[in-house]
Amino acid sequence: MTNFIPFNQIDISYLKTSLNQQLDSTQALITQLEAQKNSSWQQIIAPLQAQLYTLNQAWGLVGHLQSVKDSPELRTLHEEFLPKLTELYVNLGQNQALYKHVQTIKDIEYSQLNTEQKKVIDNELRDFKLSGITLPSEQQQQFKTIQNQLSELATQFEHNVLDATDSYSRSATIDELVGVPEDSLALYKAMAEQEQQEGYKITLHMPSYLPIMQYCSNRQLREELYEAYVTRASELSNAAKFDNGGLIGKILALRLEKAQLLGFNNYAELSLFNKMADTPSQVLDFLHQLAIKSRPYAEQDLAELKAYALQIDGITELSAWDIPYYSEKLQQHKYSYSSNELKQYFPLPKVFSGLFNLIGQLYSLKLVLNKEMSVWHSDVSAYDIIQNGQVSGHIYFDLYARDGKQPGAWMNSAQDRNIDSKDKHLPIAYVICNFTKPVGDKPSLLTFDDVQTLFHEMGHALHHLLTVVDNSSISGINGVEWDAVELPSQFMEYFAWDYAILKTITAHIDSGEVLPQELFDKVLAARHYQSGLQMLRQLEFSIYDLQLHSTFNPATDNYLTELNRVREQIAVLIPPSYNRFANSFAHIFAGGYAAGYYSYKWAEVLACDVFSVFDGVSGSKLSELGAQLQRTILSQGGVRPMMENFVAFMGREPQIDALLKYSGIK
Secondary structure (H helix, E strand, C coil): CCCCCCCCCCCHHHHHHHHHHHHHHHHHHHHHHHHCCCCCHHHHHHHHHHHHHHHHHHHHHHHHHHHHCCCHHHHHHHHHHHHHHHHHHHHHHCCHHHHHHHHHHHHHCHHHCCHHHHHHHHHHHHHHHHCCCCCCHHHHHHHHHHHHHHHHHHHHHHHHHHHHHHHCEEEECHHHHCCCCHHHHHHHHHHHHHCCCCCEEEECCHHHHHHHHHHCCCHHHHHHHHHHHHCCCCCCCCCHHHCCHHHHHHHHHHHHHHHHHCCCCCHHHHHHCCCCCCCHHHHHHHHHHHHHHHHHHHHHHHHHHHHHHHHHHCCCCCCHHHHHHHHHHHHHHHHCCCHHHHHCCCEHHHHHHHHHHHHHHHHCEEEEECCCCCCCCCCCEEEEEEECCEEEEEEEEEEECCCCCCCCCEEEEEECCEECCCCEECCEEEEEEEECCCCCCCCCECCHHHHHHHHHHHHHHHHHHCCCCCCHHHCCCCCCCCCCCCHHHHHHHHHHHCHHHHHHHCCCCCCCCCCCHHHHHHHHHCCCCCHHHHHHHHHHHHHHHHHHCCCCCCCCCCHHHHHHHHHHHHCCCCCCCCCCHHHHCHHHHCCCCCCCCCHHHHHHHHHHHHHHHHCCCCHHHHHHHHHHHHHHHHCCCCCCCHHHHHHHHHCCCCCCHHHHHHCCCC
16 A cells, blocks of 8 residues: 655644654554563564654655755754654664564574564664664763764754855856856846846856856856855855864764774774675775776876867966866867757656666566656656556656755655555655756756766666565665665666667757767767766765774864875865865765765676676567566665675676776776
8 A cells, every 4th residue: 555645735733743643652662562571573573663664754754855845944843853763763772671572583483584584683683782782871871972963963964065055146147157058048047037136146056056167168257166166064165154164073073982882993894884895994995996097097187188278278277167167178179079969869858758668678667657646846746666567666756956955866765665464565766856947948958967867866766666575674775785775876877878778868959859879979989088087086085985984083183184185195186275075075974975985986896797787788688687687686675685686696796897897997
């Protein structure tokens, strides 16, 4: 049974009532289970999981609405309930009576449980230990305090990034915007008109920011916007009240304290405890080896860019705000096409229909528009997932940038698959992006990067939606090692480079013509354009993250000094000293990637390896491989380790060759 979320009825009162009810019900159940004398799956685990499922749905809804439709009222609600939820979960993780129940089930009933149930029991016992169940009472209290503080700091960090991004805007004249494409100018003009302003309005949201950095010949404006963007949420920004600098040191210190309480040397060791990788040194070796292989390519990329900027504009010193501009110019010069020219072939409705067709080929799925599902904004659309003639899940798409919406792109769970003797909950996914909104009667046009982003998030959604696991704590992406969750998403991205697929997702905005082979050949020739620079940039982020959470000492070291140290070691172009990238690095300070940003590269090894089997395949063979991938990896949830899933599909362990090949690195 699917109970759709009644977004058209949801207000603060609805959310507050729901959370209070679920908190009360959860606490009452815990009290009841503590007094329970018998320990069995049906008497302890089943009722507890069912109640926590409902509570998580209620709390997840608040987090979702905050990310797509933020408001002061939502923040107040979040601030009111965050300490209550954090306290409940920490207390649950340190509940001796429940811990003894689970241990007894492990000792007595374990052999009679099915594979899913055994995995749940194993995970529960592991999580009890990672919640400090074996600590003395004084240290347990210390652990609780740390968890509460970390929850609050992560929320504040995320709010500051959003508020700092929203706080900046400037008006511009047409003379300042020379070189900016027409569709971007139309967006700027529409934004100004919405505010009853003359001229053009520019913001730091990506659909506004990026076209200026890539196309605007006004170097002064590029520098101004670059500085505003890279100083967001810092003491140097136009709105210094949103400075995240002080929060970073506190977050790192608390994470270290938490890890050491649990017996780890540092937070990186704690983070890796549940991942595919074994030790921080193993991951750092992996990253540094990639950096060594990539650096000559990055140096060559930069030298070529410098020479070109000098040749066409006499630029003797290339600055950070020049890189996107001359990269775009050089790409046009070398490969005779522009990103804007390519964009005209990717109207969103056509991309959607082609993507849906690909998903149908791979996994025998249909996506059917469902107008009965209520939504939180007029931009949003909802679809049923049909497999074997049955509805197997649902998906929401919220794809356009707007104020009050977190930047970036992500997939999140609206509802996990959970099937037991009483209820049947089908999986529901949110796919959120920040593409350029349609202006007038023309559809949104996607850049090629946007197309890959949409494919990426759809890969996550399919991992969530295709699960056949009935227990929510290990269904979909739940329970999957964090450094493996990017496998399905990055795998999907590679289909955007297949010309047979591209023909199904392209139709020129004016002529309706599919992407010509000649233009695709140029795009393909440019596939590895500046791949060295791009690889080093991601490795810089990954190494910085891991160093912060392993060798870095929050009591004596400075996070900016550490960032500069990593840059000097890894980067080929050092940004200006005012660059405060770390202050908006929400992935590691407010998201799930603390000591885990390397997961993108780690999983890319897996994704490239898997895609190499699909490369160039079509027709029935594509469907056959898709069914095999679904059976061995996408449907498995967190029931077994990803390495076992990978070997079940590939017949061997991962190899790095495909990653180097697809990255243009030998």
